[in-house]
Amino acid sequence: MIHSLFLINSSGDIFLEKHWKSVVSRSVCDYFFEAQERATEAENVPPVIPTPHHYLLSVYRHKIFFVAVIQTEVPPLFVIEFLHRVVDTFQDYFGVCSEPVIKDNVVVVYEVLEEMLDNGFPLATESNILKELIKPPTILRTVVNTITGSTNVGDQLPTGQLSVVPWRRTGVKYTNNEAYFDVIEEIDAIIDKSGSTITAEIQGVIDACVKLTGMPDLTLSFMNPRLLDDVSFHPCVRFKRWESERILSFIPPDGNFRLLSYHVSAQNLVAIPVYVKHNISFRDSSSLGRFEITVGPKQTMGKAIEGVIVTSQMPKGVLNMSLTPSQGVHTFDPVTKMLSWDVGKINPQKLPSLKGTMSLQAGASKPDENPTINLQFKIQQLAISGLKVNRLDMYGEKYKPFKGIKYMTKAGKFQVRT
Amino acid sequence: MSTNSFAYNEQSGGGEAAELGQEATSTISPSSAFGLFSSDMKKNEDLKQMLESNKDSAKLDAMKRIVGMVARGKNASELFPAVVKNVASKNIEIKKLVYVYLVRYAEEQQDLALLSISTFQRALKDPNQLIRASALRVLSSIRVPIIVPIMMLAIKEASADLSPYVRKNAAHAIQKLYSLDPEQKEMLIEVIEKLLKDKSTLVAGSVVMAFEEVCPDRIDLIHKNYRKLCNLLVDVEEWGQVVIIHMLTRYARTQFVSPWKEDNGPEDNEKDFYESDEEQKERIGQRKKPYAMDPDHRLLIRNTKPLLQSRNAAVVMAVAQLYWHIAPKSEAGIISKSLVRLLRSNREVQYIVLQNIATMSIQRKGMFEPYLKSFYVRSTDPTMIKTLKLEILTNLANEANISTLLREFQTYVKSQDKQFAAATIQTIGRCATNISEVTDTCLNGLVCLLSNRDEIVVAESVVVIKKLLQTQPAQHAEIIKHMAKLLDSITVPVARASILWLIGENCERVPKIAPDVLRKMAKTFTGEDDLVKLQILNLGAKLYLTNSKQTKLLTQYILNLGKYDQNYDIRDRTRFIRQLIVPNEKSGALSKYAKKIFLAQKPAPLLESPFKDRDHFQLGTLSHTLNTKATGYLELSNWPEVAPDPSVRNVEVIELAKEWIPAGKTKKETPSKKFYSESEEEDGSSDSSSGSGSGSGEDDEEGDSSEDSSEDSSSGSESEVDNRKTAKKSSTNKGKSDYEDGEKENENSKTSDSSNAESSSVEESSSESESASESESEPEFRKVTKGKERKARQDGKPVAKDVSLLDLDDFNPVSTPVVLPTPVLSPSSIADLRDLNLSASSPVISVSSPVFVPMTSHELLHRMSGKGLAAHYSFPRQPCIFSDKMVSVQITLNNTTDRKIENIHIEEKKLPAGMQMHVFNPIESLEPEGSITVSMGIDFCDSTQTASFQLCTKDDCFSVNIQPPVGELLLPVALSEKDFKKEQGWLTGMNEASAVVTVAPQNSPPSVIRQKVVNVANLGVVPSGQDSIHRFAAKTVHSGSLMLVTVELKEGSTAQLIINTEKTVIGSVLLRELKPVLSQG
Secondary structure: OEEEEEEEEOOOOEEEEEEOOOOOOHHHHHHHHHHHHHHOOHHHOOOEEEOOOOEEEEEEEOOEEEEEEEOOOOOHHHHHHHHHHHHHHHHHHHOOOOHHHHHHOHHHHHHHHHHHEEOOEEOOOOHHHHHHHEOOOOHHHHHHHHHHOOOOEOOOOOHHHHOOOOOOOOOOOOOOOEEEEEEEEEEEEEEOOOOOEEEEEEEEEEEEEEEOOOOOEEEEEEOOHHHEEEEEEOOOEOHHHHHHHOEEEEOOOOEEEEEEEEEEOOOOOOOOOEEEEEEEEEOOOOOEEEEEEEEEEOOOOOOOEEEEEEEEEOOOOEEEEEEEEOOOEEEEEOOOOEEEEEEEOOEOOEOOEEEEEEEEOOOOOOOOOOOOEEEEEEEEOOOOOOOOEEEEEEEOOOOOOEEEEEEEEEEEEEEEOO | OHHHHHHHHHHHHHOOHHHHHHHHHOOOOOHHHHHHHOOHHHHHHHHHHHHHOOOHHHHHHHHHHHHHHHHOOOOOHHHHHHHHHHHHOOOHHHHHHHHHHHHHHOOOOHHHHHHHHHHHHHHOOOOOHHHHHHHHHHHHHOOOHHHHHHHHHHHHHHOOOOOHHHHHHHHHHHHHHHHHOHHHHHHHHHHHHHHHOOOOHHHHHHHHHHHHHHOOOOOHHHHOOHHHHHHHHHHOOHHHHHHHHHHHHHHHHHHOOOOOHHHOOOHHHHHHHHHOOHHHHHHHHHHHOOOOOOHHHHHHHHHHHHHHHEOOHHHHHHHHHHHHHHOOOOOHHHHHHHHHHHOOOOHHHHHHHHHHHHHHHHHOHHHOHHHHHHHOOOOOOOHHHHHHHHHHHHHHOOOOOHHHHHHHHHHHHOOOOHHHHHHHHHHHHHHHHHOHHHHHHHHHHHHHHOOOOOHHHHHHHHHHHHHHHHHOOOOOHHHHHHHHHHOOOOOOHHHHHHHHHHHHHOOOOOOOHHHHHHHHHHHHHHHOOHHHHHHHHHHHHHHHHHOHHHHHHHHHHHHHHHHOOOOHHHHHHHHHHHHHHOOOOOOOHHHHHHHHHHOOOOOOOOOOOOOHHHHHOOOOOHHHHHOOOOOOOOOOOOOOOOOOOHHHHHHHHHHHHHHHHHHOOHHHOOHHHHHHHHHHHHHHHHHHHHOHHHHHHHHHHHHHHHHHHHHHHHHHHHOOHHHHHHHHHHHHHHHHHHHHHHHHHHHHHHHHHOOOOOOOOHHHHHHHHHHHHHHHHHHHHHHHHHHHHHHHOOOOOHHHHHHHHHHHHHHHHHHHHHOOOHHHHOOHHHHHHHHHHHHHOOOOOEEOOOOOOOOOOEEEEOOOOOOOEEEEEEOOOOEOOOOOOOEEEEEEEEEOOOOOEEEEEEEEEEOOOOOEEEOOOOEEEEOOOOEEEEEEEEEOOOOOOOEEEEEEOOOOEEEEEEOOOHHHHEEEEEOOHHHHHHHHHHOOHHHEEEEEEEOOHHHOOHHHHHHHHHHHOOOEEEOOOOOOEEEEEEEEOOOOOEEEEEEEEOOOOEEEEEEEEOOHHHHHHHHHHHHHHHHOO
């Protein structure tokens, strides 16, 4: 399966390599660099690159390419999904996954990689298990280890590895038992020029942070489970129970995890919480263009819209923009032609707007297309689909946990065509 | 942290010059400056010193730095000798890092690597399963051909390990060994076969992986495990699921008949299918097909369905391809929703999933039509995603949605991403050809695009229009004229060539323009691209043939230019055309047909999806993504015309029979099992009476019932954990104890059969007997069950039925369990739990050191009768060094005379049958008043029979005999309380001897009791949770049978003394001996 792994930074340096079978020379990455050059942008590097003797499968995250070298047929998603899991694990261990952090913790990274794959086949990918095998570095533990000479490496097989609940470690103890669930919904939408919705979907996730002692068995029920059209579960969720009763019943892993991701059926009309009024015009004759956008709330169920950021990729012909926002700050990068306006909170009484002129390249013809506006926003305390958690119960343990549920709606891929 | 950054400074010096150079160029490493100062040699010396030091912290530091070097791809091989010394380090982190290093460099330094092997061999026997597993991992990762036999041995042993984790690692090691030495294939297949039978979910994925790598063609190994794999699937870890699903897809394609046979009708028919609602679909399907799906086929489809909800994209994709390749077409629809969900994932996942959807959407549009809008392109998508989405949109376009799609395409055409805009234009062209209603609309739209400012867009439009016009004969003279005008402005060669070709082809429709175009082209001929030049030649030739008056000179001019062109293709074409069209004396017969040749009706090009031909690759594979066969791609075979014998998958039933029959516990059946077996029986009998006509219907029913049961069992596993635990436990235990009983019986028979040859280790004997019993008992039961199965499977052949009927009568009492649909009944997690049990309480029976060695010695020869030579014997309670079936005996010889006794030796052994004796070496002389102790070994064959022999000196011979107390025929073993109870549970009934004794008051404290008991017999003390119960365990020296002693103190100073052992004789003797010990003061 996975033969070797190379970590390559954005400037094209291989800063980590690991081999699970015999050593593959790093020159194999030359093919990757070639493809990278051809693609111009990192995003466009094809995830699968065939070379005469190997296949290179890569993922690009946190400005790092994780390139896996494969020699024989293997489901490509298998490798890609695994690489993503590696990134997630690093993030889990070190908080962030970046080149300096990986370099600083190269030994732990190596030990973790060693446990994750054996002969190229995944061995332990569950973070709870890995953390028992190799403890994540903390400042306290580093100090303790230097004094006592103890190590970061566990010498017992994690019990989870053999149990029916491999995702949970045993012997968990907390003084404060708490379980938090965040229901986060993202609206993916394409709005056309006239403001009508072309397509809109709601994708939601329930992220949990569970810190409970022992082996708690939780059930979570919804007021309106019918809303959920398509779901995917963390392995801990009992599928049959969901099928028959629409109840999430599970023994949670310890710590942070994604319990559920769901899709709200497309039949339901999606409430679009914001609107954008825009007036962007280029004129053939003059080298100036007019630019004006206003953002306002639409169907917000009385909640405030926060964290609004408007970005737009301007056409190549735009040299510069002189704009004045009514609130927030804006930037325009003349090199990448990226306009970004950090609006902040929308005040319904005084709608934020951004007005001004664009200076265009002299002599160049006017761009065919007006730029697309991408929108980000957040609405606290609201799940736009109307999904509501009914109750959360715990069985199997005696104490009373603190339970918290938070709702949030965010913009996913929210685009306004102009 | 600080040590790490320090390490970095040092490392960068370690590389070769080239790497240093590279290092220096990258601005982000300030360390390179340091690195340049410290020379290679010095630094490595420093590391070596640290490794030699006796402080663990220094070693650890050094190892961390070395691993850092390895990680950055620096060569650290010269440190090999220094590192390998630390392989046996006590510190587990150092050890792990040494392993990492060793695996990396062992291939380069094979000789030195061998030094470490013995460490791993030792670690393979470690009681800690993690250490056993990691030793196996490293040992098998060291790619040194010399150790292949050692690896093979280790794999074989590990595959029988009690820990499923170690067995999992063994499965991985199989692949490693195979890649190192493919000649071991046969042996490895044996191990794979064994591991495939493993019921642990942990092992399943890894062993299937090994199977795929080593012997993917040995599909016969899967038969017996097919149902088990299907049922375990949900509980297997996600990576294993992917591998198993892919393998089972291939399997299903070879073993079942096609479920789509009737579906191969026209496309429309299929569309109806999807639009109709579920039930109707079902009904149509039922009515249409006389085909009945094999229940095993159904089992696979059903058991994979929940996995569509997996969070792992690879699993979802694997299930999707399984449904695509083996499910009835009417059921494959459910995968689309899950696949669309994956589109929310990372760009790489999107890329692969979209590719697969593209292939699917060509064949079955209906599947993805409801999700049309999910494929709308966003300006932020990477280009490769955009083009794939476009591809899918094109595939999904039909009369109903084309207008919406065209509106969407309009936005795309204006995209700033020109590559994408060009792709959109092609898409529009394809839609136009596929859907005749919109051809004109599309064409008009494309013509509008001709006035676009962007050249790429225009060029692409021209090319597409050319193709469209070709399919649409005539009436478009206007467009052609418009395009002819474009020739002045457009520079893209493909577009120019396309326009010229169009004009040439339609030169009769635009008689005025065509010659003019040729004139213009003649002027610019030399500066044109080769592609355009060829088309100019073509245009000239065509005009020459249709309108030679106006264009004769022009054409000849062009032909002359072409004759001296630099490109040989053009020269060649020129020559060819000249010969064809210009009449001269040499012109052959062909020139008559020149017009026909040049102005023939040309078939319109088919605008096809690039994904059209990808469907011959299995979806979700690398080969599919690349559209070429990747190394190691396994072809998905076509459905067989006739399904191979389905009964090959029934083998597990036999295993059950084996478990049940020897135990003779048919009464112990759980009610549910009984229910199934009965219904099954009825099924069979009704079938046999009703004749062959109802065969297929019956089949269906059976399939359903078995599915239901599987549902039940898995729903059980989903239910609350508490319930599950208890319920499962009890069922597991039941199943287990039955099984173990059978095993024990086998063991018994085995040991009694071949007691001489038997080795003493319990582990070994049990595993041996297991395999023996398998090989011995299977054929017999197979005979019994074969008939049954044939019957249960309703083959509909009257002859077979008759036979089976008879069989049924004959074997009725035993047959009930035989017909059980076990594989379906055995719920996935039971196996899991069982493994848990096994691993948690693995009865590792190892000999422990004696608790107490009594000093008592027995007289062998009195000095009076021995003429001054006195001999005593005692039992040191140590395992005998001569043979592990012997009891060691120490003999102390004393010379009580005043002269030397010479040549003391043993003669004339008179031993009962089977007993053996290892004598001591003759003693040359024993000084007066001297004493010597020698040891010898006697195999008492677990009996208290006397060993008689003669003790001789130089002058005399004395007959002596040794009778062992029963307590000395034992060796203590270490058992946990749990294991003890479990073992005891199997040794009940006949194997149990008990008595009640009155305990003397001074004997009641626990320590005293223990002391008393171990004084009499060589027993190991089992730690006990209760004060009133004392447990002791030992095994007999000869046969290794367990001897379990329990002393339970009751009120009123009585005690229950229980002895459990297979060696009932010794047991009762021991009981007799222990009784007085406890009751006396």
